[in-house]
Amino acid sequence: MRSLINSLELGHGIAWHRIEAMVLRYWYLLLSSWPRLLELVYWPALQIITWGFLQSYIAQNAGFFARAGGTLIGAVILWDILFRGQLGFSISFLEEMWARNLGNLMMSPLKPIEFLASLMIMSLIRLAIGIVPMTLLAMIFFDFNLLGFGLPLIAFFCNLIFTSWALGIFVSGLVLRNGLGAESIVWTLMFGVMPLACVYYPVSVLPHWLQLVAWTLPPTYVFEGMRALLMEHQFRVDLMLWSLGLNAVLFAAAFISFLVMLNSARRHGSLIQTGE
Structure with a gap:
């Protein structure tokens, strides 16, 4: 020895x-694996962009915290609904990939729409388990009552969960077609949406050309609506309708792309070989 x-x-x-x-x-x-390469650049760039825009907004608005009225806590909770909704959907899908059971499911009488519907239900269950304690902690420690949003909360929640499902369907299709080598997209895609969705700051903070991009994302309207409700005490119905319309387009595109990638996976035999 x-x-x-x-x-x-x-x-x-x-x-x-x-x-x-x-x-x-x-x-x-x-x-x-291009997702692995992208991930090496993804996180550092994302951190500097997100917190850089937040820093710019705080620096330009000295009275921000005095006028915020709980917007940061509200943004955190709504962001968690968006993120956990997508993650809950995708993790249930990945569990089938990890168990190498997806090929068996696709050879069974189970239809793709039925499979996706079950993932949506599991997304709601997982979300409820996580968001209820978070809401209670916000009430206890920060005196922030999410239910104080009233009926607008339903519009916020529905639009965010529709977006999370659409993105969940899309990334599941990517993993289905490219194997577990693309698994990192499941964990990282939503964080790429964060700076453009203007979770913690208004759209006006962004450069003009990025504002045009931000307004193409359904969550942007939700977070702008949340700030309008808390800071101006005004419920912007127009923002919710725009978000709903964009969600319909996004959801349809995600569903079609999933079917295309599923058929491609069947042709290439990657339903059975689900490795990297």
């Missing part, structure tokens, strides 16, 4: 060509 330890300490017995071979293996694995 002592001789083995001395050998390792001196570097004897270590085959550097084997280390090089393993490094090459992981390097080729990285290059073979």
Whole structure:
């Protein structure tokens, strides 16, 4: 044993060509998966963009916190509805991928629409388990009552959950077609939406060309509506209708793309080979 330890300490017995071979293996694995490459740049860029815009807004509005009236806490809770809704949908889908059971399901009488409907229901169940304690903690520690939104809360919730399902359907299709090598998209896509959806700051903070992009996203209207309700005590029905219309288009596009990628996966045999 002592001789083995001395050998390792001196570097004897270590085959550097084997280390090089393993490094090459992981390097080729990285290059073979564009989601992995994207993820390396994704998080640093996302952090600086999101908090940079928030910093700009706070710097330009000295009385922000005095006028906020709970908008930050409200934004956190609504964001969690959006994020957890998509994550709850996608995790239930990934569990079938991890269990290598997806091929069996697709060969059964189960229809794709039935499969997606079950994932939507599980999304609501998972969301309820997470959001109820969060809402109670906001009431206890910060005196923020989400139910104080009243009827507008229904419009906020419905639009956010529709968006989360649409994105969940789309990323599930990507994983279905590209295998578990694209799994990271499930965890990262929604965070890419965050800075453009203007969760913590108004759309006016963004450069003009980015404002045009932001207004194409349904959640943007929800968060703008939430701020209007809390800061101006005004429920913007027009914003909710725009969000609903965009959600309808997004949901239809996501469903069609899922069917296309499902058929592609069937043709290429990737329903059975669900690895990376």
